[in-house]
Amino acid sequence: MTATEPGARFDPLVILAALQRAKVSFVVIGGVARVLRGAPEATHGLDVCPSPAAANLRRTMAALAELQGEMVPAKPARAASKTEPDPAIVDWSTSAGPLKFVRAPAGIPRGYQALRSGATIEHLGHGIRPAVASTADLITMAAARGLPKDRALLPQLRRILQLEVSTDQLVATPAPPYEIPGRETDRRLDL
Numbered sequence: 001m002t003a004t005e006p007g008a009r010f011d012p013l014v015i016l017a018a019l020q021r022a023k024v025s026f027v028v029i030g031g032v033a034r035v036l037r038g039a040p041e042a043t044h045g046l047d048v049c050p051s052p053a054a055a056n057l058r059r060t061m062a063a064l065a066e067l068q069g070e071m072v073p074a075k076p077a078r079a080a081s082k083t084e085p086d087p088a089i090v091d092w093s094t095s096a097g098p099l100k101f102v103r104a105p106a107g108i109p110r111g112y113q114a115l116r117s118g119a120t121i122e123h124l125g126h127g128i129r130p131a132v133a134s135t136a137d138l139i140t141m142a143a144a145r146g147l148p149k150d151r152a153l154l155p156q157l158r159r160i161l162q163l164e165v166s167t168d169q170l171v172a173t174p175a176p177p178y179e180i181p182g183r184e185t186d187r188r189l190d191l
Helices: 012-021 030-037 054-066 112-118 135-145 148-172
Strands: 026-029 046-050 089-094 097-102
Touching: 012 046, 012 054, 012 097, 026 030, 026 112, 026 135, 030 046, 030 135, 030 148, 046 054, 046 112, 112 135, 135 148
Parallel strands: 046 097
Antiparallel strands: 026 046, 089 097
């Protein structure tokens, strides 16, 4: 199956591996990032926010060549819609499914630089370790887009964020000193 055939099997791990082999700097956003953070949704494409550095663009083109990437022409704006296609978003068709580069995600004016500061490296197996946007940034992007699908995701994302914060607080809370029985009470062992 070629990159341009409709119904190409979506395999985000293949795309991520190719980007990683080419040493592309990016942060995973969109549906795949939400799934990696715990949202129960299905997604059929990979969205990433790439570093704007010129060297990164060259590395990106090398990865796209490996993936047999073909740029998808921008869709014309619908007559009912007042918005025009966003030049900061470029869609690609690859041998492993759709890939979208988003230079300036909604609600994140500094794009890659801002996302990178909150992103975490996630271990997905087979040596694949992408930077994934934080749940807080995913909430910001969904709220800024304001589409019905995004609004429907907000309660789930907020709950995921609550769980992340709760877990962080549990881990960050220092354990009380442990007293060793049979020793002087002023000698304590902090575990």
